[in-house]
Amino acid sequence: MKHFKLTNIVLVFFLAFLMASNGYSQSIEITPSYGYQFGTKLNYGPNYLKMKDSDQFGVTLGYETYDDMMIEVSYIHQGTELRIRDNQIAPIESRVSDLAVDWIQIGSTRYFTNDNIKPFFGAGLGVAIFSPKNENYDVVNRALNSSTEFAFSFKTGVNIMFSEHVGLNLQGNLMFPVQWGGFYVSGGSGGVSSGASVSSTTIIGGFSGGLVFRN
DSSP states (O other): SSSSSSSHHHHHHHHHHHHTTTTTTTEEEEEEEEEEOOOOOEETTTEEEEEEEEEEEEEEEEEEEEETTEEEEEEEEEEEEEEETTTTTEEEEEEEEEEEEEEEEEEEEEEEEEEEEEEEEEEEEEEEEHHHHHHHHETSSOOOEEEEEEEEEEEEEEEESSSSSSEEEEEEEEEEEEEEEEEEEOOOOTOOOOEEEEEEOOOEEEEEEEEEEEE
């Protein structure tokens, strides 16, 4: 799963559509969104590996199975930077590489009212794909591998419906990759090589806004 292709993402959405269509779906929601994703930092001793804040965009497909309960498939893309400060590799914080993070989640959302203003809470399970590129070879001595990690998420927010079919989505999210930062970063000069490998569960928060299209 190191190279998660676009065709795999399309297949996940298609299978979710088939499962929902064969159930008790009453309504379908499509929510494209754009927002801001906070970064995270993993410390090891006096050093750290950091993912910077960045923008993010995504889309969610939801299917109503019962009143005010949706099953959903969501995809979020975040383009950011991987940075490091390490006394042996980079004593001053330095860019390691660009980093694309793709979140694919399957979950459910519960609406608390059926009015024009609809607060909600949701949760999901899935994967996070971390794909480094454009490595800084002044810091590392080789290309970094992609990593696919199990992840889960929570979200809360509100849909403000302008009509029966179109509304505004505002939400905050918390993303939990179970093991992030599992990159071996190595560098050195004069024939001396040093390295750092760190991984941990972490929390990545953010917020977004978008339009809701409901049939």
